[in-house]
Amino acid sequence: MTTTTDALLTLTGIRKHYGGVYALQGVDFEVRPGEVHGLVGANGAGKSTLIKIVSGAEKADEGTASLNGEALGDTVKALRAGIATVYQDPQLFGELTVAENVFVGRELRRNYLVDWREQQRRATELLTSLGLSEKLAGQRVADLSVAEQQLVSVAKALAHEARILILDEPSAILTDREIETLFTAIRTLKDRGVGIIYVSHRLDELAQITDRVTVLRDGKVVASEPTKDLTVRQIAELMVGHAINGTTAEAGAPQGEPVLRVEDLNRRNRFTNVSLEVRPGEIVSLFGLVGSGTGSIARAIYGVEPADSGTVRTGQTAMLPGDRSRQGVFATKTVGFNISIASLKGLWLKRKQERRTAIEFIERMQIKTPGPNALIATLSGGNQQKVVLARQLVERPEVLVLEEPTQGVDVGAKEEIHGLVRDIVGQGTAVLLVSSDLPEVMSLAEKILVVRGGRITARFDRGAAQADVLAAAAGDE
Ligand SMILES: Nc1ncnc2c1ncn2[C@@H]1O[C@H](COP(=O)(O)OP(=O)(O)OP(=O)(O)O)[C@@H](O)[C@H]1O
Ligand SMILES: [Mg+2]
Structure with a gap:
């Protein structure tokens, strides 16, 4: 990849490891103004880690990150520089209204007092520009659907004049109509010169919304091309490293x-x-x-x-909870425990067999982990999801x-x-x-x-x- 001077965000030689696991092994990545840059890769490829480094939530071991030539380091710097991140699980205050959430921490003031009316007015303007109902501004966030909450997070980014907007799997829970709304919002931001990083497992979306796609595999960039030069199948094969x-x-x-x-x-x-x-x-x-x-x-x-x-x-009946972070995993336990919990009925003699089963499922489901003794919290989001599913399949x-x-x-x-x-x-x-x-x-x-x-x-x-x-x-x- 050639580094152009007109890049807004530039990452060079980013490395990050967690213990013996190399999450990123020398990644170069850049986003230009007005570019929607798709970031894809198999579960555990390093997408979330890269995003955390951009947003300042994690520190790289090596490499540099800069926005318009200015070095980025921590969360505060990133926020000040105008990097907004929308996580899959919208991080909003449920008890506050939509308008309050949009301006929380950066309230609009008049004579030192929060100007509620102006906030309400501006929020309404933003929401309608995203195709949302104008009534939304006054509603409590807890009363909205998760999809609406996610769009509120986008409105919040818009309000704060973000220069880089990061969306980590935004579409996983949205209906087609909501995805259209999201895409309209993305296009609005694009026209204003905002650079957008779009993480998604829905590869067919990439052609619709992205200008460029970067594929990560095992912490390395294996391709970074204009979207029009890649087919969905090619992207999928680059992700997994073999023909599908x-x-x-x-x-x-x-x-x-x-x-x-x-x-x-x-x-x-x-x-x-x-x-x-x-x-x-x-x-x-x-x-x-x-x-x-x-x-x-x-x-x-x-x-x-x-x-x-x-x-x-x-x-x-067994169930697979829809919300894996809250109900799905035993967060402090190992991968092996999480797979075999259903069949662990106090018989320690069965342990060996359970270990074998856990290893078998780790292999078949391509769960990216050093092994059954690793803590589940160290797995990427998608890999945790696979563990929860493995548990149910083991149970038969x-x-x-x-x-x-x-x-x-x-x-x-x-x-x-x-x-x-x-x-x-x-x-x-x-x-x-x-x-x-x-x-x-x-x-x-x-x-x-x-x-x-x-x-x-x-x-x-x-x-x-x-x-x-x-x-x-x-x-x-
Ligand atoms: N806190 C941590 N401790 C140990 N290992 C970690 C930690 N966070 C991430 N990893 C490891 O780093 C690698 C990259 O994880 P990352 O979360 O960036 O993947 P991802 O591409 O976002 O995957 P997904 O599509 O499943 O969300 C994985 O092997 C993961 O297990
Ligand atoms: Mg992730």
Whole structure:
């Protein structure tokens, strides 16, 4: 890569290690004004680490970072220089209003007093420019959806005249319409000369929004090219370092009586008259766009948020929590413990076998870790997600409810995980797959139940056209 003088942000020779793990091994990276720069790589490739170094949250062991020629070092410097970061989990104050959040720490003042009205006015202006409702400014952040909160974080960056905006997997939880809103906001910033770093596992988005793509593999830059010179397949292959074969979906062989039976399930303001059945060896999918009610239905099925009426009959249901950081991992424990916790029933004699299982899953799911004894907190986000999933697959329950099983997981491991799911289904597990990832649903599910407005509005069998399923979910007749 040639370093041009017109770069806004320039990183040279960045190295970072954690103990024996080399997260970044001499990375050069630059962002120009008005450029949307995609940053991609497999789970554990070093994306978040690079971002933390830019935002000052982590210190590089070696190398330099500068904005417009001025050296960056810590968080304060980075913030002053105009680097704004939107994390996947929006970091806002739930009890404050949207307007207060937008200006928190940099309140607009008049005669030393916070000018609430001006804040409200400016916030409303910003939100509407992002295509959001003008009513939002006065609402409490805790009452918004996660997607809305994320867009509020973008509004906040806009308010602070960011010169570099970093988005770490912003689209993972957004619906198509919200992604459009986000892209519109990105284009607005681009026109103002802001440099944008966009991290995503949704490779098809890159062509839509980025100008340049940098691919990281094992802490090194393996490509940095104009987006138009790369195909999605080339990017995927650069990420994993080898050719990728398309997966062929095999039809399963469901047998016998249903082991999960849901009848007439209702919860006020959430979902209505939901009925479904899953047989051993079968994958049934609940597919809906974010906000359709699939998440609430899943939570009612595993009982964390009981329904008002209706019945759920099942074997031993296990769940994959949607929010991995809060419920998914035992944060202070090792990778091995986190994989085998379900089968650890006090029998220390089984330890050896469990270690073997843990190693097997680490290999098959391509979990990037030194081994089962490493602490889970040292893994990258996507790799932690794989561990949580491994735990459920190890268990091989009679019924498994999988909620967004590959969210945040890279393309290479995704196929492998789909293979593992097919394996346990082949051994007789009944899977209810709750996913907003349409290609995933199309490739895994035997039956697809489309949820819209809290109701199952359409049913499809394997082989249906993807466009028809999407149209049903979006409500286009
Ligand atoms: N605090 C830490 N202690 C030890 N190792 C760490 C720590 N943070 C990150 N690592 C390691 O550094 C490497 C890069 O991790 P990073 O979080 O940057 O990956 P990533 O590209 O963001 O992956 P993902 O797509 O899963 O979010 C990984 O091998 C990870 O295990
Ligand atoms: Mg990450």
